[in-house]
Amino acid sequence: MFDFLEPLFFAIFSVGIIGAGVCVVILRRITAQALFMALTFASMAGMFLLLGAETIALFQVLIYVGAITILILFGVMFTKQDDRGYGLFFQEQTPWAAAFTLVIAVPVVFLAFSFKDPITPSAKGGDLIPLAASLFTDYAFPFEIASVLLLAALVGAIVLVKRDEQ
Amino acid sequence: MPIGPFGIDPVIWAVLRLVIAAGLAVFLVLNGALAQIFLERKIQAVMQDRVGPYHTGPFGLLQTFADAIKLLGKEDIRAKLTDAPFFLAAPAIVFSPMLASFVVLPFGPDFVGANLNVGLLYLTTLGSMTVLGIVIAGWASNNKYSLMGGLRSAGQLISYEVPQILGLVTVVLYVGSLSMVDITNAQPGPLVNFLILPMAFVTYLIAALAETNRNPFDLPEAESELVAGFLTEYSGMRWGIFFLAEYGEVTVVSAIMATLWFGGWHGPGVDALPILGVLWFTLKTYMFVLLFIWIRATLPRLRIDQLMGFCWKVLIPLALVNIMATAVLILAFADPRLPLAIVNWILVAALVFGLPFTQRRRLLRFRARTKERVAMRNVRLAP
Numbered sequence: 001m002f003d004f005l006e007p008l009f010f011a012i013f014s015v016g017i018i019g020a021g022v023c024v025v026i027l028r029r030i031t032a033q034a035l036f037m038a039l040t041f042a043s044m045a046g047m048f049l050l051l052g053a054e055t056i057a058l059f060q061v062l063i064y065v066g067a068i069t070i071l072i073l074f075g076v077m078f079t080k081q082d083d084r085g086y087g088l089f090f091q092e093q094t095p096w097a098a099a100f101t102l103v104i105a106v107p108v109v110f111l112a113f114s115f116k117d118p119i120t121p122s123a124k125g126g127d128l129i130p131l132a133a134s135l136f137t138d139y140a141f142p143f144e145i146a147s148v149l150l151l152a153a154l155v156g157a158i159v160l161v162k163r164d165e166q
Numbered sequence: 167m168p169i170g171p172f173g174i175d176p177v178i179w180a181v182l183r184l185v186i187a188a189g190l191a192v193f194l195v196l197n198g199a200l201a202q203i204f205l206e207r208k209i210q211a212v213m214q215d216r217v218g219p220y221h222t223g224p225f226g227l228l229q230t231f232a233d234a235i236k237l238l239g240k241e242d243i244r245a246k247l248t249d250a251p252f253f254l255a256a257p258a259i260v261f262s263p264m265l266a267s268f269v270v271l272p273f274g275p276d277f278v279g280a281n282l283n284v285g286l287l288y289l290t291t292l293g294s295m296t297v298l299g300i301v302i303a304g305w306a307s308n309n310k311y312s313l314m315g316g317l318r319s320a321g322q323l324i325s326y327e328v329p330q331i332l333g334l335v336t337v338v339l340y341v342g343s344l345s346m347v348d349i350t351n352a353q354p355g356p357l358v359n360f361l362i363l364p365m366a367f368v369t370y371l372i373a374a375l376a377e378t379n380r381n382p383f384d385l386p387e388a389e390s391e392l393v394a395g396f397l398t399e400y401s402g403m404r405w406g407i408f409f410l411a412e413y414g415e416v417t418v419v420s421a422i423m424a425t426l427w428f429g430g431w432h433g434p435g436v437d438a439l440p441i442l443g444v445l446w447f448t449l450k451t452y453m454f455v456l457l458f459i460w461i462r463a464t465l466p467r468l469r470i471d472q473l474m475g476f477c478w479k480v481l482i483p484l485a486l487v488n489i490m491a492t493a494v495l496i497l498a499f500a501d502p503r504l505p506l507a508i509v510n511w512i513l514v515a516a517l518v519f520g521l522p523f524t525q526r527r528r529l530l531r532f533r534a535r536t537k538e539r540v541a542m543r544n545v546r547l548a549p
Contacts, residue, residue, distance in 0.1 A: 031249070031252065031302070031305055031306070032252075035252070035298075035302065038298060054282070054284055055284050055287065058284055058287045058288055058291045059287075059291075061291045061294075061295065062287070062290060062291040062294050065294075065295055065298065066291065066294030066295055066297060066298070066327070067294065067324060067327075069298060070297050070298060070301060070320050070323075070324060071320075071324070073298075073301050073302075073305070073320065074301075074317065074320045074321070077301075077305060077313060077316070077317055078317075126283050126284065128283060128284055128344065
């Protein structure tokens with residue numbers, strides 16, 4: 001009955017990811033870029049929803065839209081704002097950039113078109129329990145490594161900004 | 167031809183259901199806000215020995231309606247140097263996540279928009295999206311007070327999200343589900359989660375006050391310091407939408423507390439008459455709305471360093487200890503209710519009695535330092 005909805009949403013999210021991603025790169029105003037980045041993250045969460053991974057989708061929004069974008073805006077607001085020359089980092093680097101992009105893009109396109117049998121999403125119960133189980137068994141060690149890394153970053157940040165208490 | 171509910175074609179019903187649900191949510195938000203504003207003004211008036219609104223309608227009941235119509239009729243003013251697209255988008259970014267939260271609230275048995283199995287995570291996620299709108303509003307207004315409000319909001323909301331989620335995790339550990347319906351069903355009797363997990367409740371209540379910008383934590387819109395914070399440049403219905411969103415957030419947060427710790431729709435007579443569940447749920451939710459109003463009328467505003475210090479040095483460590491204890495006790499005992507309750511109440515007692523003690527020590531140290539400084543200055547100034 002509503003079979004057309006899934007391709008429709010896929011199209012909307014695709015346009016959201018690619019269009020907003022392009023906007024992040026080419027726009028000048030940094031707040032607009034941050035907002036478009038939030039839109040990219042939200043569209044990616046939509047893709048996860050279409051794949052039946054609602055927990056990952058919600059964490060995507062919670063962490064990337066709700067925290068990381070805010071932190072970037074937070075940083076932007078504390079820095080002095082003036083008009084930057086367009087493409088400060090990409091002057092005279094077009095051939096290198098094109099070559100580098102091709103090296104990554106070609107395998108990705110081949111991979112994308114070589115998928116014959118996409119995995120069908122699990123029907124009932126969602127991805128919450130599989131996700132939790134794999135996080136605490138198979139991937140427990142990488143998970144712990146990531147948390148130790150984040151803790152080190154946190155402590156480092158505190159040490160950097162700590163004033164001498166005299 | 168297949169016949170859906172009420173003899174309506176299922177295709178039409180699917181669309182119709184969406185429209186009805188969205189309309190109902192908007193209706194609830196608008197009327198809830200009107201009711202809450204009236205309650206807030208009236209109750210604060212009683213607490214401050216005033217009369218409150220009483221000219222329009224019986225007991226001033228129509229005053230908030232009149233105010234709403236006044237807001238709608240106001241001229242649409244936008245300062246010239248505001249960042250137009252973001253300035254216009256910010257109220258919508260704040261309002262829509264709040265509206266979407268109503269999908270998973272369990273109003274009564276079989277009276278839920280969608281029984282998501284990650285309902286609680288969904289609510290937390292939407293709650294965290296509000297910050298984006300407030301920060302954008304502060305930035306786009308091109309006004310230093312607005313910017314300060316936006317910055318304060320970003321710092322405050324990101325910090326208090328941590329204890330908020332930690333408080334929820336404790337309940338999820340105990341119940342074993344993220345679904346709002348399952349959590350309600352897990353506490354049918356008088357032994358509600360509040361009696362077993364009060365520490366998680368206290369953590370969440372404090373974090374929720376901060377998350378909704380309510381009084382002891384209303385730094386982003388502190389009238390006496392920042393004009394009106396991120397709301398300074400807004401007027402008319404755009405300003406009204408920010409307030410609708412704030413009152414909607416209060417409702418959602420109260421509904422979460424009613425569901426997680428006070429049994430949601432459960433109450434006397436629900437088994438016989440399921441629609442009574444909606445009444446119980448509403449009563450429990452408004453109990454917390456009233457608590458918020460009471461807190462607003464009672465407590466003074468915190469300073470920003472006190473706010474951050476309290477979150478990172480008191481609330482988060484206590485919440486982490488609570489999670490650790492809860493996880494261990496659930497694994498250790500077959501029926502963990504009694505040990506959980508004992509540990510939790512001890513933690514609450516530690517917070518309630520420990521806080522004044524440490525504050526007093528800090529105050530004494532501060533006074534000693536000030537006295538020392540004054541003495542040194544006097545020595546220097548002496549001939």
